[in-house]
Amino acid sequence: MVPNVVCVAQAGRLEYEAVLFAASFAAANPGFSGKLLVAEPQPGPRWSIDPRISAPIRAALEGFGAEVLAFENHAFGQGYPYGNKIEMLAALPPGPFVFFDTDTLFTAPLAGASFDFARPSASMRREGTWPEPPLYGPGYTEIWKSLYDRFGLDFASSLDLTQPDEYWERYLYFNAGWFFHSDPQAFGKRFLDYAVSIRSDPPEALASQSLDPWLDQAALPLVIHGLGGGRPGPGLAGLDGAISCHYRALPLLYARESDRVVEVLEAVSAPNPVKRLLRDYDPIRKLVYQGKGQKLRALFDREALPRREQMLRNAIKREGLWLR
Structure with missing residues (x-):
């Protein structure tokens, strides 16, 4: 099953990165039969600037086979641009998708990755950046469990029991540099609902935690776990490996x-x-x-x-x- 591939770009740094993204994807994936989409936020009340891609860059992206796809910001926008990867999902066409951050290069065909789109997953190229438990608590378990409880999710089944208690890798945590699923609307609605709930009314255990810029990465494991996914298997090792590089x-x-x-x-x-x-x-x-x-x-x-x-x-x- 061939997915649609999507990144987000806007005026400024991201539009230049999008040219490298699209050019490297086209070079590594000749004859790709899915859609290469560049999602673009539109002007509106959540922007004090026009975030749209400049005309010369738009033409270059289209020359590499990309389609620029407009979307609206209703919950996020200029104040939290990481929210673009959440809100753009509602605008994607039906069918399986793979999202990549725009600061990604492709070095081999995407066909070399074995996706199970019914079981979503995301990048494990991350460090223990969130949460940062305070010295006297609450700890990792209490913080993460408060989020799973908020959304009626089974916390225990998300744990990697090969890792010690209160060590960050025991808990399901991703980098949001890539993620995928079979249904962008279902994934996006859950991602948006969870992120807005955490931002607007964080559980008490999160009182000492920063959610800027970590909101998307706090919500993403909950979304993936709730949709029946989890940590990526060996068939996806080429992402952040021989197939793609999220260089940051x-x-x-x-x-x-x-x-x-x-x-x-x-x-x-x-x-x-x-x-x-x-x-x-x-x-x-x-x-x-x-x-x-x-x-x-x-x-x-x-x-x-x-x-x-x-x-x-x-x-x-x-x-x-x-x-x-």
Whole structure:
């Protein structure tokens, strides 16, 4: 079953990343028979700016076979742009979908991933970023269980019992960089309902917890578990692996990702029509076209990177190359 593939883009950084996304997807997936969709928020009361993609970038995306799909913000918008990945689901056509964050490159055909669309899942390329239990409690169990209880979900069956109690990996937690399901409307309605409920009336156990920017990642495990899904199996190892790379920021890409990812980035950004668009975006101009990315790459041993991403970010900042 061939899914529709979707990302979200808007004016600014995301539209430039969307060009790299679409160009790399087209190169890795010739003859793809699903739809490649770029979801675009529309102007409205939840935006003080026009978030729509610029005309030259829209034309480039369409040239790579993408369809720009408009959607409206009713619950989120400029104040919480991560909510775009929640609200755009209502606008998707029926049928299975895979969402990817726009800061993703494709290095091999998506057909190499074995999706079971009836059993949703999401990216496990994450750190223990949420929650952050306070010293005297509540702990991970109490915080997460309060959310499962809120929505009538079975908490015990979500646990990874191979991990110790009160260790973050015991609890179902994803990065929202990719996720999938058979029904975008069902997934999206549940995602929206859960996220709005948590934001508007968080359980008491969440009193010390920040939900900005973590709201989507707090709600996502509940959605996936409630729809009969869970942690991804080995058939999905190519996502965040040989098939796709969620690089998060171009300096991180050059510092830590594989030679193949760098090769794809520089190949898809090289043609002159693409270069004329992307050189307007400072990080791409400096890191890709001026070669500063390769200089950054030479500073790091990819076999001995800092243990936490924030440590790597700080090391890049010390070099004056944190361009975002």
